[in-house]
Amino acid sequence: MDSLQLLSDKKDFFALFLLILFVLSTNLIFEYFKYSKIKQEEIYEDSFRIINIYNKKDYYVLKLKNDDLTFFTSINKKLKVEKLDYINIAFITLQVDFFTFLKGFYAKSIYVEKEKKEDDFKKILYEKIVSQHKQIELKQLFSALFLAVPISKEYRDIYTGLSISHLIAISGFHLSILTAIIYALIFYPYKIIQEKYFLYRNRKMDIMFISTIVLFFYLLLTDMVPSLLRSFVMFVFAIIFLRSNIKLLSYKTLLITCLFIISLYPQYIFSISLWFSLSGVFYIFLYLQYFKSLPVLINIVFFNFWIYFAFNPIIHFFFFDTSYEQLFSPILTLIFSIFYPFELFLHLINYGNLLDNYLMYLLNFSLDIKQYETSLYFFAVYILFSLLSIFGKKYFIILNILLMIFSINMFI
Template sequence: MNRIKLISSKKELFFSFLFFLSIFLFNIFYEYNKYLDLVEEELYSGKFEIVNIYDKNDFYVLKVKSADFSFFTSIDKKSTFSKLEEINLAIVTTKIDFYSFLKGFYAKTIYYDTLPKTKSFKKDIQYYINDLHNDIRIKELFNALFLAIPISKEYREIYTNFGISHLIAISGFHLAIIVGVVYWLIYFLYSYIHQRYFLYRNKRFDILILTLVVLFFYLLLIDFVPSMLRAFIMFFIGVYFLRRNIEIFSFQTLLITLLLIISFLPKYLFSISLWFSIIGVFYIFLYLQYFKNVPKILAFFLFNFWIFLVFNPIVHFFFYNTSYEQLLSPFITLFFSIFYPLELFLHFVGLGSLFDKYIVMFLDYKMIIFEVITPYWFFVLYVITSLGSIFYKSAFVLLNILLVLFNIYLYVLF
């Protein structure tokens, strides 16, 4: 059955662009007013939540956020801090411009005051996870996997060196697993009610809607993490398009998702996790476009390896750490499909520490690290070739030649 394209004419394209541009400009104006409120006085004071802590020699660098903005600041080591803790800060605003306000700025703190610990559902889950584990690295791992609480820099490099940072940052990969678990839980609970009271309704569609509701509350819990927000919006659009027989797996859908997020949340224009999430889905769609006729058994293994290899030139333009162990990333990704839902269940029943000793062995593994940077000219050529692959098979052939050459350079010649 042929699916309908959402935008099928230049007129529809023009009005769609006008729609997104109008929303974007409105929200830029809204953000600018928040910026003016911030810099109205040379000093600004308020209550903030600690997002992440960077331990330096003589001080801490804190990433903090309020409902309106987030920023970095330095604090002496007279006090101890923890993530999700609330703190009063007075900061200097004289050197903050609007671009920095959107991107995320640094401000000097002239006064701070720690606040009494308050309760929240998210903090209760965090404490519950922490109580199940002894190793700080494992605590941070599961706080990141379940609550999207950032991992400290020194521990984050472990996952970067293994080439599995995408597994730690909550995104579409995790959403797909969560959707599967939530869908079938609701399926068994709703089937009886449907059979008894709502036989006239489309059971699968109802379950999808209920799944969306559960996911939305989870999105609220993790503070609308950009990569997860992208996945949620695409899932929402997918459910809507499915109902109306509109093509779901298309570059149009991906572009609309990106424009929706940037239009309503202009700050996310500077979110590298959002862009990585978008790029990841882009290459998944390319894979589906050109490898759709590959036998299923071969496709199961080819998918993870190709996505890993095709993403490397992009990743190494931003993150330089390289190791031969990164070649294990596709296998670890396959294993993670079992590990993640299993750990979710074990934590739910209070047995989250069951495999801790094996996780510690993994985290303690030592490897040789070297740095490889994607040259700027190659990065530009690679991005242009990737975009061209949407329309031309010859560009896709060139893309595969480039990814092979880069990965040989990365792991063999360097």
């Protein structure tokens, strides 16, 4: 039986548009109430969690977050703080407008005090992870991999130079591995219970529902990191669509996911990680549209290489670091599908440092970094033909010519 289309006529599109517009408007009103709250006084004081620490010469720049807002400020290095600590801070609100409030702003702090709070579940997990490593690079690597704790800029450049930042930022790739692990752990215990007490239940759907609940709590644990939120929303849509026999792998699904996330969290429209995540899925869909008939063994290898080269013009519009070692990125991506669950298991049994020496060799590898930037003109043309490729093969051929020209100029 053929799959149904998600949106079959103009009425469906219009109804969806109104729904998304209503949700977006409602959330923008809520955000404005939050903004009004901090603008009531010139000096606003509250408790915040430290999301990231940027080390400057004479001070720290902190990225802070609570339920109401996210912002940046500077503090004296005399105050000893770590990621995920809580601080009580007062800052000046005069320069904050609603646009910068949504985007994330910098404010000058006039009072900072570290709070003594009992460690919550995330902080306990964080301490368990970092305690298994001696090197700061690995502490940051695995806290980012498992808890989406941001990596400091000086260490993030390592992964940019190797072009493996997409492996560090938790997204659909990680979610699919976690889903497979959760599903496998639940399957046989649930099978025994189900066959004994409720044979009439759909076992696969029940396990997927349980997996969704577990993944939702994991999403909360990561503070709704945008790339993972995109993956989770598409995962939920996938279950609903499969259950309803609606076509899953479609550009409409991706567009609805994008609009749904932005309507719920308007501030994520400024999130580069969200747009990277959505773009990555878009090029995966393009690949499947034109290359899915290739033999399986060829697809396993060619898929990662094509996605890497197709995504390069997007990446280098924002980040310019380039090295010949980046050509190994598709291979490292293949290896990562084994490395990630293996390291997760090692950290659970407290042997997370088992491969540290090998990882430090990789991270300390001397890279010959040069700068290569995607021009605005090429970026606009590339995006245009990426979108046109949905509608015709001739546009897809031009897109591949563009990415080949870009890659040759980039590496030669």
